[in-house]
Amino acid sequence: MTQIVDVRLRRILDSRGNGTVEADVLTESGGFGRGAAPSGASTGEHEAIELAPEEAIAAARERAVPRLVDEVYAGDQRSVDAALHAADGTDDFSEIGANSAVAISMAAAKAGADMLGAPLYQHLGGAFRGENFPIPLGNVVGGGEHAADATDIQEFLSAPVGAPSVTDAVFANAAVHGEIHDILAERSIPAGKGDEGAWAPSVDDEEAFEIVAEATETVSGEVGFEIGFGLDVAAAEMYDEEDEEYVYSDRTRSTEEQIDYIAELVSEYDLVYVEDPLDENDFEAFADLTEKVGEQTLICGDDLFVTNTERLSQGIEQGSANSILIKPNQIGTLTDAFDAIELATRNGIEPVVSHRSGETEDTTIAHLAVATDAPFIKTGAAGGERTAKLNELIRIAEDAL
Ligand SMILES: O=C(O)[C@@H](CO)OP(=O)(O)O
Ligand SMILES: [Mg+2]
Numbered sequence: 001m002t003q004i005v006d007v008r009l010r011r012i013l014d015s016r017g018n019g020t021v022e023a024d025v026l027t028e029s030g031g032f033g034r035g036a037a038p039s040g041a042s043t044g045e046h047e048a049i050e051l052a053p054e055e056a057i058a059a060a061r062e063r064a065v066p067r068l069v070d071e072v073y074a075g076d077q078r079s080v081d082a083a084l085h086a087a088d089g090t091d092d093f094s095e096i097g098a099n100s101a102v103a104i105s106m107a108a109a110k111a112g113a114d115m116l117g118a119p120l121y122q123h124l125g126g127a128f129r130g131e132n133f134p135i136p137l138g139n140v141v142g143g144g145e146h147a148a149d150a151t152d153i154q155e156f157l158s159a160p161v162g163a164p165s166v167t168d169a170v171f172a173n174a175a176v177h178g179e180i181h182d183i184l185a186e187r188s189i190p191a192g193k194g195d196e197g198a199w200a201p202s203v204d205d206e207e208a209f210e211i212v213a214e215a216t217e218t219v220s221g222e223v224g225f226e227i228g229f230g231l232d233v234a235a236a237e238m239y240d241e242e243d244e245e246y247v248y249s250d251r252t253r254s255t256e257e258q259i260d261y262i263a264e265l266v267s268e269y270d271l272v273y274v275e276d277p278l279d280e281n282d283f284e285a286f287a288d289l290t291e292k293v294g295e296q297t298l299i300c301g302d303d304l305f306v307t308n309t310e311r312l313s314q315g316i317e318q319g320s321a322n323s324i325l326i327k328p329n330q331i332g333t334l335t336d337a338f339d340a341i342e343l344a345t346r347n348g349i350e351p352v353v354s355h356r357s358g359e360t361e362d363t364t365i366a367h368l369a370v371a372t373d374a375p376f377i378k379t380g381a382a383g384g385e386r387t388a389k390l391n392e393l394i395r396i397a398e399d400a401l
Contacts, residue, residue: 002075002115003028007065007104011053014039014358015385016195019053021060022360023103025111027074033110037099038329039358041195042145042154042234044280044303046311048098048332056097063087064096064104075112075123081105081335093332101332106364109334119401120364124334125371133166133397134353134369135159136390137230137273138173138381139198140180140215141208144234146357147194149202152248154234156198156212158381159272162226166397170390172223173381179215187211195357197383204249213269230273232378233262236280236303246279255282259289266293273376275300275325275352286320298323300352307331307340316347323350325378328368341372352376359385363392370396 006026014020014036022036039050051059064087072079084104088095113123121129137157143150158176163169180199184191191201203211212229220227235258238246245252253261255278262277274293278285280303290299300323305311307330315321324344328337341351353369355378366389369377377393380386395401 002031002073002112003070004068004072004074004108004111005070007068009057009060009100009103011057012036012360014360015383016358018358020358020360021053021056021097021099021103023100023107025074025104025107027111027115029115031074031111031115033074033107033112033114035103035106035110035364036360036362037103038356038360038362039099041357042237042303044236044306044330046280046306046308047330048092048101049094050099050329051097053099056100059096060100060104064100068104074108075115077109077112077124078335080108081333084333098329098332102329105333105335106328106362109364119396120367121370121396124367125373129371129373130396130399132373133393134374134377135161135163136166136169136173136393137352137376137378138177139196139378140173140177140381141201141212142194142196142198143200145237146196146198147192147200150194150200151203151205151208152238153205153208153231154237155196155232156208157230157232157273157378158216158227159230160225160227161272164225167394168223168225170394172219172225172227175219175223176215176227177381179219180211183211183215196380197386198381209265209269228270228272230271230275230298231265232275232302233277234303235276235278239279255285259285259292262289263292266297271297273298273300273323276302276304280304283314283318283320286315287318290319290321294322298350300325302354307337309336309340309343312340312343312349316349321349323352326351326353326374327356328365329356334368337368338372341374350375352378355379355386355389361385361388363389365389366392366396
């Protein structure tokens with residue numbers, strides 16, 4: 001039986017050295033699952049609420065655990081997540097914290113899979129999943145909120161769209177990351193790394209484009225398949241609401257100018273993916289850009305949609321994007337993340353399952369991407385908390401879990 005008999009919560013470290021919530025779920029006949037909440041730095045205004053880990057743990061122990069233990073089956077994910085919503089009682093998890101909620105939700109899913117003796121992606125997605133794999137988007141150069149004194153654009157993402165297998169794709173992104181290191185060394189540009197393991201050189205965006213274009217081209221030539229690249233502009237972080245303009249290090253851009261600028265970048269660099277090119281509340285400007293370049297590239301809403309079906313519905317109505325980022329902790333449960341993916345897929349919106357800048361060794365998102373047949377996963381290129389997910393994808397592909 002998969003009835004939950006214990007839920008344990010603790011504070012553990014994340015990749016930034018901050019505390020985060022880890023949950024263990026145990027079932028009646030010995031099933032065990034463990035999940036840990038990630039954490040964002042460039043968080044969307046409309047995300048579910050992350051509480052201080054101690055606070056989230058205390059609130060979840062008081063309110064959520066009694067609704068789960070001896071009450072709910074770990075294998076019944078919708079009931080687990082409904083119990084979390086009922087325990088919280090708000091629409092943004094501000095009582096028990098989205099960090100407690102998502103850790104418990106993921107731990108319960110893993111306990112359910114453990115009981116079935118099935119890999120998590122099969123428990124979540126069914127017996128016929130595991131044939132298709134997401135293309136990993138690998139953050140290779142970045143700045144914004146993830147690194148000081150680096151690029152304005154938050155992420156430059158290697159996109160090995162022609163890779164014959166997920167393993168080839170993962171290694172291609174690592175090779176691009178390595179190639180960029182060499183180019184930076186040739187140019188005598190010192191570079192530390194940002195929060196996600198991407199290089200964080202003190203260069204302007206123009207030079208970063210040049211470097212990433214060169215690196216992807218070189219590696220593509222070496223491996224013999226197409227490697228493009230994309231961006232997470234994280235434009236909400238640069239938008240000045242009062243002056244209604246986007247503030248870059250060397251200039252500002254009006255909304256119109258920002259749309260034109262992004263459209264030019266898409267053509268010039270053949271970008272395959274552009275996330276959050278505009279402010280998180282500007283569905284209309286998103287729609288104007290999607291109208292312009294939506295045939296050529298993916299315009300993805302992260303802070304715009306925050307994995308929320310209501311916001312996604314508005315985006316579908318207005319034609320704001322043709323892609324959505326999926327972050328379970330933005331919305332608080334796997335059920336909510338699943339529903340967002342389903343709504344997206346039904347409407348021709350491509351889901352991109354994503355990590356956060358603050359991560360742990362948790363590999364749930366790799367399974368979620370395979371379970372939902374997501375075409376892309378964004379989970380970095382280097383660093384242990386990133387490679388945990390990438391290596392799990394390699395294992396899933398090899399059926400070696
Ligand atoms: O903006 C993003 O897409 C993410 C992950 O790359 O960053 P953060 O977790 O800081 O929101
Ligand atoms: Mg983003």
